[in-house]
Amino acid sequence: MILGREARQGLTLISPTMIYALLLLAAPLLTVVTFSFWTQDYLTIDTTLTLNNYREAWTQPIYRILILRSLMVSLVVTLVTVLLAFPIAYYLSFHVTRRKALWLFMITIPFWTSYLLRVFLWKVILGYNGVLNSALTGLGIIDEPLTFLLYNINAVIITLAHAWAPFAILPIFVALEKIDRSLLEAAEDLGDGPVRRFFRVTLPLAMPGVIASILIVLIPTVGDFITPRLVGGTDGLMIANMIQIQFGKANNAPLGAALAVSSMVIVASISLVIYLAGKRFGGKTQ
Amino acid sequence: MQDKPIIELRDVIKRFGSVQALNGINATIREGEFFSLLGPSGCGKTTLLRMIAGFEDPTDGAIVIDGKSMQGIPANRRPTNMVFQSYAIFPHLSVAENVAYGLKKKKLSKAEIAAEVDKALSMVDLAGYGRRAAHELSGGQRQRVALARALVMRPKVVLLDEPLSALDKKLREQMQVELRQLQQSIGITFILVTHDQEEALIMSDRIAVMFEGNIAQIDTPEGLYRRPVSKRVASFIGVMNFLDATATGQDGTGLSLDIPALGKVTVPPSHVPEGMAAASVQSIGVRPEMLTILFDGKDKAESETTGKVTGTSYYGDMTYYTVALNGVGAPVTVSMRNTAGRSVLPVGSPVRVGWGAESIVLFE
Known part of the structure; x- marks a missing residue:
């Protein structure tokens, strides 16, 4: 036998989950990849293999603009989210001594309503007659409602950053919790003040959590289509909206598939770079 | 050994909420000596060490190191360095980077730092281990790295918080001897916290025995063993047989006792603790x-x-x-x-x- 007893036992244990995961993940993925090499011929699909969809996806300016905008939005969202999440996770890990579980519980409160509802809420807050504008006019700070709040990229960024914050807080919190507190005392003992200690010990050791947060926020936001659709207006549309159009109204599933695969490859490469950079900065930790 | 005091503890009190951890500690630790704080767990010895290091503030009293009051001086500006019980080796740094950690702040060139690190590593028998990653080290090696990291700072005092408790018996005994020899050869003051009376006896110049936030006795290992001041100290250090005794008289020849288990005896005056009245003798001890x-x-x-x-x-x-x-x-x-x-x-x-x-x- 090539596999040891324990290895076989392990495989048996995970195989139902693995089959399920393969069916739901790998099968659709393969379908999309296959589709991207075919051609839509009005109502039928021409199954001759071709690279035409990719050629179109990579040369048409509209697609390039959309993918670049998606990347820009998701990078800004990631940056804002992780920068805001870190202090919260830090406070939770280092300064909350009692009722930590309650705090964690409270962080998950946004998840109690659906994602769609939360996006709608931002519409209510940022709208022309929305909460923010009413408040500001009511207080006499502005005379006319602000129009740059909703239906543009800013609104997309604000909404996404809010939606993904808990996902960013939790991995950083876990990484900070894992840091042996005597390491911080050792750094202090060896002459570091709080700031130097943070950059020489705390941050490098929290890096796995930071990287996890970055990836967790970055990857899904590139492909988000609900938020840009609801609060983004025409300027805020992203690549996922275009993919949706291709599969739907435009009736060009192969082109949509090629766009999907292309953005997947781009996001995967960016993630890999971030992962490797983080590993380098984090040093030789496991 | 010089008699110059390096650390003075004056009426040091520490309270955690309503719990009194230290009830007014007074002690003087001399320059160049190996001083141990010995006591059962919960006696306050680690708290006292952490206060000397600057990780805790005394509720009351003063800690003076090298003639300067440490009131309000944070751990990073004290002339002490600590070897932690867990060793606290930075997992993201190599052995050499760990040892060099504290040197980065001193104004030294790269070459000078490398030389200092090499010197410190060879002092603890780890020459050539500089490039190893922290997780490639055994327990004993981690302990040596922690020691090198403290020694390289040339502190006035090295503080050791149960540094040998995680090692197995053989290695622990070997390290006890090595640590003692190292301390004697470099002449830096060491303060060791331990609950192991044998370890304290082997390594120390002087030992403070602590119970429940008080120092019961400070003496040399021999003094503690031969002249314990209380039954509690006596039974904590080694084995002691306690026997009932009644004093029958006291004169120039000594203190006369009636010990039912042994017989009648006169203890010479040199063996009667100063200020001890004959009538107060309740029992005797014999090793x-x-x-x-x-x-x-x-x-x-x-x-x-x-x-x-x-x-x-x-x-x-x-x-x-x-x-x-x-x-x-x-x-x-x-x-x-x-x-x-x-x-x-x-x-x-x-x-x-x-x-x-x-x-x-x-x-x-």
């Missing part, structure tokens, strides 16, 4: 090795009594006998070195036990 079993009819001792062996423990080099003396009180422990021509006495054997007045410790 197992100060009692002798007189195997041969011809063996003689200053005084002797009779007893019966009630149990034996064979340790190879030694045998520990429990002997009921004169049929009075609890049996005592007598330790005898084993010799070639003598086998262990069976339980129930009647024995003569020899003892001397000078080996007797008086307790109130």
Whole structure:
């Protein structure tokens, strides 16, 4: 036998989950990849293999603009989210001594309503007659409602950053919790003040959590289509909206598939770079 | 050894909420000495060490290091460096980077830092280990890295928080000797926190025995062993037999006692603690090795009594006998070195036990 007893036992244990995961993940993925090499011929699909969809996806300016905008939005969202999440996770890990579980519980409160509802809420807050504008006019700070709040990229960024914050807080919190507190005392003992200690010990050791947060926020936001659709207006549309159009109204599933695969490859490469950079900065930790 | 004080603790009090961890500690630690804080867990010894290091503030009292009050001075600006119980080796740095950690702040060139690191590593027998990652080290090696990291800072005082407790017995004994030799060769003051009385005896110049936030006694290892001030200290350091005693008088020749288990004796004045009144003597103590079993009819001792062996423990080099003396009180422990021509006495054997007045410790 090539596999040891324990290895076989392990495989048996995970195989139902693995089959399920393969069916739901790998099968659709393969379908999309296959589709991207075919051609839509009005109502039928021409199954001759071709690279035409990719050629179109990579040369048409509209697609390039959309993918670049998606990347820009998701990078800004990631940056804002992780920068805001870190202090919260830090406070939770280092300064909350009692009722930590309650705090964690409270962080998950946004998840109690659906994602769609939360996006709608931002519409209510940022709208022309929305909460923010009413408040500001009511207080006499502005005379006319602000129009740059909703239906543009800013609104997309604000909404996404809010939606993904808990996902960013939790991995950083876990990484900070894992840091042996005597390491911080050792750094202090060896002459570091709080700031130097943070950059020489705390941050490098929290890096796995930071990287996890970055990836967790970055990857899904590139492909988000609900938020840009609801609060983004025409300027805020992203690549996922275009993919949706291709599969739907435009009736060009192969082109949509090629766009999907292309953005997947781009996001995967960016993630890999971030992962490797983080590993380098984090040093030789496991 | 010089007598210049390096650390002075003046009425140091520490309270955690309503719990009083230290009740007014007074002690002076001299430059270049190996000083141990010895006590059971929860006696406040680690708290005291952490206050010297600057990780905790005293509730009241003063800590003076090298003539300067440490009031309000944070740990990163104190002339002390600590070897942590967990060693606290930075997992994201190599051995050399760990040792160099504190040097980065001193204005040294790269070459100077490398030289200092090499020197410190060879001091702890880890020359050539600089490029290893932290997770490639064994427990003993981590301990050495932690020590090198502290020594490279050339502190006035090195603080060691139970540094050997995580090592196995053989390695621990080896490190005890090495640490002691290292300390003597570089002449830096070491303060060791330990709950292991044997470790404290082997390594220290002086030991402070602590119970429940108080220092019970500060003395040399020999002084602690031979002249413990209380029954509690006596039973914490080594084995001590306690026997009831009544004082019958005190004059120029010494303090006369009636010890039912041993007989009548006069303890010479030099062995009576200063200020101890005859009437207050309640019991005496005598170490197992100060009692002798007189195997041969011809063996003689200053005084002797009779007893019966009630149990034996064979340790190879030694045998520990429990002997009921004169049929009075609890049996005592007598330790005898084993010799070639003598086998262990069976339980129930009647024995003569020899003892001397000078080996007797008086307790109130």
